[in-house]
Amino acid sequence: MKIALFGYGKMGKMIEQIAENRGHEIVAKIDVDTVEVDFSNMDVAIDFSMPSAAFGNITQCFEHGVPVISGTTGWLQDFNKALARCEETGSAFIYASNFSLGVNIFFELNEYLAKMMRQLKQYNVDIEEIHHTQKLDSPSGTAITLAEGIIANTDYTGWKLDEAPKGEIPIIARRIADTPGTHTVNYESEVDTIAIVHTAHNRQGFALGAVIAAEWIVGKKGVFTMKDVLNLG
Numbered sequence: 001m002k003i004a005l006f007g008y009g010k011m012g013k014m015i016e017q018i019a020e021n022r023g024h025e026i027v028a029k030i031d032v033d034t035v036e037v038d039f040s041n042m043d044v045a046i047d048f049s050m051p052s053a054a055f056g057n058i059t060q061c062f063e064h065g066v067p068v069i070s071g072t073t074g075w076l077q078d079f080n081k082a083l084a085r086c087e088e089t090g091s092a093f094i095y096a097s098n099f100s101l102g103v104n105i106f107f108e109l110n111e112y113l114a115k116m117m118r119q120l121k122q123y124n125v126d127i128e129e130i131h132h133t134q135k136l137d138s139p140s141g142t143a144i145t146l147a148e149g150i151i152a153n154t155d156y157t158g159w160k161l162d163e164a165p166k167g168e169i170p171i172i173a174r175r176i177a178d179t180p181g182t183h184t185v186n187y188e189s190e191v192d193t194i195a196i197v198h199t200a201h202n203r204q205g206f207a208l209g210a211v212i213a214a215e216w217i218v219g220k221k222g223v224f225t226m227k228d229v230l231n232l233g
Ligand SMILES: NC(=O)C1=CN([C@@H]2O[C@H](COP(=O)(O)OP(=O)(O)OC[C@H]3O[C@@H](n4cnc5c(N)ncnc54)[C@H](OP(=O)(O)O)[C@@H]3O)[C@@H](O)[C@H]2O)C=CC1
Pocket: 006, 007, 008, 009, 010, 011, 012, 030, 031, 032, 033, 048, 049, 050, 051, 053, 057, 070, 071, 072, 073, 074, 096, 097, 098, 099, 100, 137, 206
């Protein structure tokens, strides 16, 4: 498979290694300085770039009929517009705030736990995410997906960074050098705490998930999620 990498930073480089080990060819490494892109020579694009660049990269690929795997976080204000462009152009798209198998299982666990906690008003929930200090967006995309999973299954109506009013979920974002990504969902009562935690030890899980999604999407049309790719839920 011919893969174009939009964004050749920490994740782009890790995806290159894993894709080549699985027999794929990297045909383009598109970065902030790239002047011209040859869209005719790629089977699939994988975008791990920057919040300000993701929407433009993704929609350019759609215009050229190239399916897109998007891992960039922090651009969700344009998400619905991207979905509409995908449908209009007859292209194919997967966005995931986190491509690792472990986190996608964690997302399922989070929703299952939220359903059980719905009636237990003595517990208050919060989410903590810890990432490396180069991270541009806050809270993390993964923390937002976790919050959305709780909101869909309880009476919580929204989330806020740091302090949140009653009925909304506080998300605490910490930045610590060299931390690939740790997410905790905490239910606190006066008598105890129930916590679920996912800790990434490195970036390999994110990159492998993105390459597996790219292998899966070629030849398909429409908007999909990692649940489709991994047959979860
Ligand atoms: N969904 C998931 O599983 C995961 C998502 N992520 C997300 O992926 C994104 C990238 O993460 P990471 O690799 O760590 O970040 P890096 O900062 O290491 O890499 C981002 C790269 O994008 C480049 N870039 C800037 N502008 C453009 C542009 N217009 N087109 C293409 N590339 C551009 C940057 O170039 P330059 O440095 O020259 O500006 C840089 O090389 C982040 O949003 C992060 O949150 C990260 C890990 C897992």
